[in-house]
Amino acid sequence: MPLQPHRSRRHPRASAARAPAPPGAASPAPLRHAPLPAVPSTLLIPLAARARGNHYFPWLACGDAVAAGLLDRLGTDVEPYLNDLPTVLNVLWRTRIIRDTAQGFFLRHPRGQGVNLGCGLSHHFQWLDTGANHWLDADLPEVMALRRQLLPARCPRTRLAEADITRPGWWRRLGLPPRAAGSGAAAAPVLVVCEGVLMYLEPGQVQAVLHEFAQCAPPGSRLVLDVLTHRAVGTAGRHASVGPTGAEFRWGLARLADLSAAHPRLALRHAHSVAECYGWAGLALETLWWPWLGAPLYGMVELEVEDSP
Numbered sequence: 001m002p003l004q005p006h007r008s009r010r011h012p013r014a015s016a017a018r019a020p021a022p023p024g025a026a027s028p029a030p031l032r033h034a035p036l037p038a039v040p041s042t043l044l045i046p047l048a049a050r051a052r053g054n055h056y057f058p059w060l061a062c063g064d065a066v067a068a069g070l071l072d073r074l075g076t077d078v079e080p081y082l083n084d085l086p087t088v089l090n091v092l093w094r095t096r097i098i099r100d101t102a103q104g105f106f107l108r109h110p111r112g113q114g115v116n117l118g119c120g121l122s123h124h125f126q127w128l129d130t131g132a133n134h135w136l137d138a139d140l141p142e143v144m145a146l147r148r149q150l151l152p153a154r155c156p157r158t159r160l161a162e163a164d165i166t167r168p169g170w171w172r173r174l175g176l177p178p179r180a181a182g183s184g185a186a187a188a189p190v191l192v193v194c195e196g197v198l199m200y201l202e203p204g205q206v207q208a209v210l211h212e213f214a215q216c217a218p219p220g221s222r223l224v225l226d227v228l229t230h231r232a233v234g235t236a237g238r239h240a241s242v243g244p245t246g247a248e249f250r251w252g253l254a255r256l257a258d259l260s261a262a263h264p265r266l267a268l269r270h271a272h273s274v275a276e277c278y279g280w281a282g283l284a285l286e287t288l289w290w291p292w293l294g295a296p297l298y299g300m301v302e303l304e305v306e307d308s309p
Contacts, residue, residue, distance in 0.1 A: 038246035043120030048078035049091035060092035084240035118197035138163035171216040189220035214263030228252040253295035270302040
């Protein structure tokens with residue numbers, strides 16, 4: 001990101017003496033024995049930010065109660081991710097938006113269903129449990145195998161599932177509520193979170209994901225996702241955190257309206273830019289660059305499924 005926050009010269013490090021793993025815990029350093037492919041390996045970036053990023057950006061502290069323990073059990077060096085402070089800020093900022101948006105959704109639908117597509121090792125339900133709602137964490141098989149070791153579902157209202165959203169039919173395979181209930185009445189809305197996922201897919205695959213969500217989800221359902229400008233496509237090699245993983249940015253927005261254009265039932269409800277975190281200077285620079293960028297350099301968007309006309 002062109003705008004750089006102040007960089008701290010001292011980084012908090014995990015204690016060299018770790019507490020013993022609890023009974024039934026995963027074996028130490030599971031990633032050393034089964035490394036993840038390029039895109040799934042990016043799950044370490046948000047995990048490191050949520051575990052230790054509060055030191056650098058306390059005003060964005062997310063209060064993640066599990067991330068630090070997961071890092072200890074993984075036994076992976078995450079210092080390079082913490083040196084990339086713009087990305088740490090991005091993750092904490094998007095976490096705040098996801099948490100606030102999801103809490104608002106479950107205030108309106110306290111018994112509703114939420115799903116995290118491409119969940120990695122995130123644990124959003126720690127902030128969202130109403131005592132009556134349901135939550136599904138889904139990702140690729142290799143990620144879910146790791147998650148089942150480190151972060152199994154312990155609440156009867158949560159479950160884990162393997163999912164490849166590049167394959168059509170993922171909504172049905174995940175057992176998500178249909179567009180209409182059996183009586184023909186509309187089913188309850190669903191909240192879908194999809195962070196750090198779509199920018200690694202091909203444009204046609206992203207369009208298919210948006211289309212399936214819009215076609216299958218009940219009216220009032222929301223999709224919260226992060227977006228890049230189309231100018232970022234093909235530049236992941238220059239990104240301090242993503243570059244070393246070998247993953248690539250393949251999709252970005254030329255304009256925000258392209259999201260709702262994917263299906264007649266989709267409506268753009270909210271859009272935020274990380275430029276907000278940099279005050280008036282960041283907003284002014286983004287305004288200056290907007291004709292070239294076409295969309296936020298990095299942003300968060302909320303889409304809603306409307307009733308069919």
